[in-house]
Amino acid sequence: YSLGKSGKPREAEWTTLAAVVIEEDNRFYVACLATGTKCTTGERSKLQNVIIDCHAESLCKRAFKKFLCHHFLNGHSVDGLKFHLFISQLPCGVIERYRGAVDKDNEQIGIQRKPGKGEKCEKASCVDKIAKWNILGFQGRRLLAITKKPIKFDSIVIGNCTEKPEYNGKRFRACLTIDKYQIDPNQNKIIKSEITNMFPLNYCPSLHFNENFRESIFTRRESVNASNSAIVFWKENGSTNMVDVVVNGFKQGVTRKEVTKKLLRISKQTLTSDIDRLFDVKKDHDL
Structure with missing residues (x-):
């Protein structure tokens, strides 16, 4: 399948690619993918139905919700499926995490905002x-009400890697996990165990x-x-x-x-309508 020319980087541009690959009975197929590196800021970000976080990973999640809605509407489940995430380079915020105390035990949880040049974006880093x-x-x-349990990735693959220090499994893993004894700064108390069971x-x-x-x-070039x-x-x-x-x-x-009036099919309003329709169909089916 060809994606066509629209939306692709020009010759003197770069972007990030993220994709979700599903593994089923030793077969693999791409459920969704997205490119993107930008955030919408300033006055434009205040407009209705605008997408603020246009990084590939976030757009890929929107596409995954579209995939799931139609997957469930066709009577399928996610039982027995494995999910793999591919990103063409380290997600934004990793280097900033490396510069912090990511290896310390019981480090207080903090949100790393989108890094980069230009006007600041308040969305969390990828x-x-x-x-x-x-x-x-x-x-x-x-959609957790439909899946019954969280859909988690079995693997994450990062492309365009070299032998540079930033491609370090231990350090990257520290960025992606939260110790159960860490403190939630908003509640200032230990996260409850009944939540961590699920x-x-x-x-x-x-x-x-x-x-x-x-x-x-598909990788950052200065x-x-x-x-x-x-x-x-x-x-x-x-x-x-x-x-x-x-x-x-x-x-x-x-x-x-x-x-x-002319909405993206991955806009919040359209996704909400898709999920509402899925719930209506499931409700009628259960009656």
Whole structure:
């Protein structure tokens, strides 16, 4: 399947690629993928239905929700499936975590915001989001009612790796796990054990640094600009391929005046409608 030319980086641009691969009966297929490196900030970020976090990992989660909705609507379950996350380079926030005391025991939990140049974005860094997904699952809060248990990655594969110090399994693992004795700064008390029974805090998938995947277009390069556009792909009904192209938080080609009418299929409003419809179908089926 070809994604077409829309949304792809130009010759003098780079981007990040993230994808979810499902393993079923020793067969592997891509459920969804996304590219992207930007955040929507300033006045544009206050507009309705704009997507603020346009990093590949976050867009990939939106695509995964679309995939799951149609997966469940077609009567399928996630039992027996394994889920693998591929990212074409280290997720944002890792280097900042390395510079902190990530190896200290009982370090207080803190949120690392999106790093980078330009206007500050208050969204959590991708490495912090992945750490959260390792606990709460990749399916999102509402779909947990359907999955019954968190969907966690069996492995995370990082591409474009070299022998540089930042590609260190122990240090990266420390960024993705939370010790059960750590203190929640908002509540200032030990996280309750009954919660950790369902959501173990120390879970971490198998980590792999892939030195064979070497694609310069999918890794940060100081000499060229990051692409402003992003491609979001997911499968529906097993074989139908769907694509959204995001530019500066909007659907490609949509102006500010049109943003409330011409929605991205991965927008919050559309995803909410999809999940509502799934719940309605499940409710009718259970009657």
